[in-house]
Amino acid sequence: MTCMIDLQGFTREDIIRDRFGSLDKDSDMEALVSFIGSKSNGMRMNVPMRHAKEYERYKAGEYIFHRRAGPLDFSCATCHSEEGKRIRLQELPNMTDPKQVQIVISTGWPAYRGTQATVRTMQHRLYDCNWQMRLPDLGYASDMSVALTSYLNYRANGGVIQLPGVRR
Amino acid sequence: MICKKLLPCIALGLAASCATFPDAPNVALSAEEMIEAAYAGAPDVLVKRAVQDADQKLCSRPASEKLSSEEAERVTSSAKASMRYPSSGKLAGDWKAGEQLVSNAAGMRIRDGRIEQVNENGALCVNCHALDPKDLNVGNLGPALTGYGAQHGNSDAVIKYTYEKIYNAWAYYPCSNMPRLGHNGYLTPEQIAHVVAYPVDLQSPVNRK
Known part of the structure; x- marks a missing residue:
């Protein structure tokens, strides 16, 4: 997004308006993320952790993952830190298990979501979890979403990338 | 260092x-x-x-x-202090009203800066707990509660415990994954009384053989 805004002349508002597609209109951002993600197919996840800022963002993501809030007292960890759990019949990945993080991140998102009849990105996955948690709309590409993604992606290192995925 | x-x-x-x-x-x-x-x-x-x-x-x-x-101790005592009860004093209501609530998972969601309007907030129970043994579309984040009333009885003590557990689970299990549904204002005391009746009432599908 930085390149699109600084070099290509897109406005942040334009990008955000187009962030998620609908049945009537596909999203350029969802298409772009899928295209770029697929360019790493066959490679292993290899998120660097060399800069202090990278590590700070990772630690913030870890904090946010466990932070309970809202009228249902949920954190990410409430649903995603135990083995073999489901909400109704929907299986929940255990994101404290390194193997499952690898699978979710390197073969999971972006993914074609059957329930949404389109390809969704990790940004949408986090937005949707946040909606279920009864929290306000998660800002697109917000630092909070990037911190959570950094926390998950770094821990997925070693996973073989195969994107886009297919999800419910 | x-x-x-x-x-x-x-x-x-x-x-x-x-x-x-x-x-x-x-x-x-x-x-x-x-x-x-x-x-x-x-x-x-x-x-x-x-x-x-x-x-x-x-x-x-x-x-x-x-x-x-x-x-x-701090978490449990603040949870105990949070308890509120229906003005009628009846902690177990109508299990049929409870049945409507337990499988309803809508309420208080936010989309585009607005709260999605619903008739009433659902109690979300089956998202995490098995209740009616015939209902297979149930989650397992929480323990299965099939046969709850048949197993524990429907004494005042069981009803009070069940009510308080739903109102504010942290009074019994500090930091339990279970939301503090009453304390957070997500369900009213009257709604919780109906939800209590569903597992406790021996006529309810939860307790059928």
């Missing part, structure tokens, strides 16, 4: 010896700023939902970091 300089510390990766950088208060500070910014633009009343109360803060640690017994 190993981590005097930044770069060697990072080079050590996420080893425990580097737990001091960045330290926990600074992590919390920067993460809280990110959270505030992520929700900026939403109406204040909705943004407030993301602000933690003291008990949510205590309950936000990774599973590996257990509460001290004083902390657990």
Whole structure:
């Protein structure tokens, strides 16, 4: 997004308006993320952790993952830190298990979501979890979403990338 | 002190010896700023939902970091102090009304800065608990409650425990995954009484053989 805004002349508002597609209109951002993600197919996840800022963002993501809030007292960890759990019949990945993080991140998102009849990105996955948690709309590409993604992606290192995925 | 300089510390990766950088208060500070910014633009009343109360803060640690017994006591005593009951004094209502609520998972969701309107908030129970043995579309984040009344009976003590467990689970299990449905104002005391009746009432499908 930085390149699109600084070099290509897109406005942040334009990008955000187009962030998620609908049945009537596909999203350029969802298409772009899928295209770029697929360019790493066959490679292993290899998120660097060399800069202090990278590590700070990772630690913030870890904090946010466990932070309970809202009228249902949920954190990410409430649903995603135990083995073999489901909400109704929907299986929940255990994101404290390194193997499952690898699978979710390197073969999971972006993914074609059957329930949404389109390809969704990790940004949408986090937005949707946040909606279920009864929290306000998660800002697109917000630092909070990037911190959570950094926390998950770094821990997925070693996973073989195969994107886009297919999800419910 | 190993981590005097930044770069060697990072080079050590996420080893425990580097737990001091960045330290926990600074992590919390920067993460809280990110959270505030992520929700900026939403109406204040909705943004407030993301602000933690003291008990949510205590309950936000990774599973590996257990509460001290004083902390657990603080959570349970504040949960006990939060209890409110229906004005009728009846803690078990109508199981048929409860049946409608237990499989309803809607309510209080926010989309585009507005609360999605519903007739009433659902009680979400089957998302996590098995109840009616014939209903297979149930979650397992919480324990199965099939046969609950047949097993535990329907004494006043069982009814009071069940009511309080739903109103504020943290009174019995500090930092349980279960939402504090009554305390948080998600369900009314009258709704909770109906939900209580569903597992407890011996006529309910939960207790059929």
